[in-house]
Amino acid sequence: MRLCGRGIRCVRGGREVFSALDFEASSGATLAVTGPNGSGKTSLLRLVAGLLTLAGGTIDLEGGGAELSLPEQAHYLGHRDALKPALSVQENLEFWRDFLGGETFDPAQSLAAVGLDHAARLPAAYLSAGQRRRLSIARLLAVRRPVWLLDEPTNALDAAGQGLFAGLMNDHLARGGLIVAATHAPLGLPARELRIGGAS
Numbered sequence: 001m002r003l004c005g006r007g008i009r010c011v012r013g014g015r016e017v018f019s020a021l022d023f024e025a026s027s028g029a030t031l032a033v034t035g036p037n038g039s040g041k042t043s044l045l046r047l048v049a050g051l052l053t054l055a056g057g058t059i060d061l062e063g064g065g066a067e068l069s070l071p072e073q074a075h076y077l078g079h080r081d082a083l084k085p086a087l088s089v090q091e092n093l094e095f096w097r098d099f100l101g102g103e104t105f106d107p108a109q110s111l112a113a114v115g116l117d118h119a120a121r122l123p124a125a126y127l128s129a130g131q132r133r134r135l136s137i138a139r140l141l142a143v144r145r146p147v148w149l150l151d152e153p154t155n156a157l158d159a160a161g162q163g164l165f166a167g168l169m170n171d172h173l174a175r176g177g178l179i180v181a182a183t184h185a186p187l188g189l190p191a192r193e194l195r196i197g198g199a200s
Helices: 041-048 089-100 107-113 129-142 159-174
Strands: 002-012 015-026 030-034 056-062 074-077 147-151 178-182 192-195
Touching: 002 041, 015 030, 015 041, 015 056, 015 178, 030 041, 041 074, 041 147, 041 178, 074 129, 089 107, 089 129, 107 129, 129 159, 159 178
Parallel strands: 030 178, 030 192, 074 147, 147 178
Antiparallel strands: 002 015, 002 056
């Protein structure tokens, strides 16, 4: 499987963020998107996820599910954790599992994998920032998708959480998945770098 971008142009609010951008990421590999604040790292991930419209160029997934679009085969983990505070930790995960569909796994096992099984019945409003991030990561596990698009994925995670997430990312890659991550911090695994220029 290979994710390819060719001649990508991004325009937001009437301003060109970047243009003529090419990238490639293959199964079992990580592409780290780096650059100063405002250079378009998040915009690139949102373009790949289908959340923004391309102003030019193409983005294709070769070797994925032929009957599925790229967004249907990708998880987008933004810097904000998409949680409903009034729902419990497990109810939040069950919501995302049902909403996303596809190949699903037991929410309890996904919570255990990120160290949140003890908080399954706790309302998400009571979680710390690091625990909210762990719950968002559990969504990647509850529904299997081959492409992970991660925006500053280690934000709010302590050293133990970063190590745990590095292990989960390595497992995903070992199963033939691929990762594109916008990051300022090391991910804890080998990655090829795509640097985007722009204003800081």
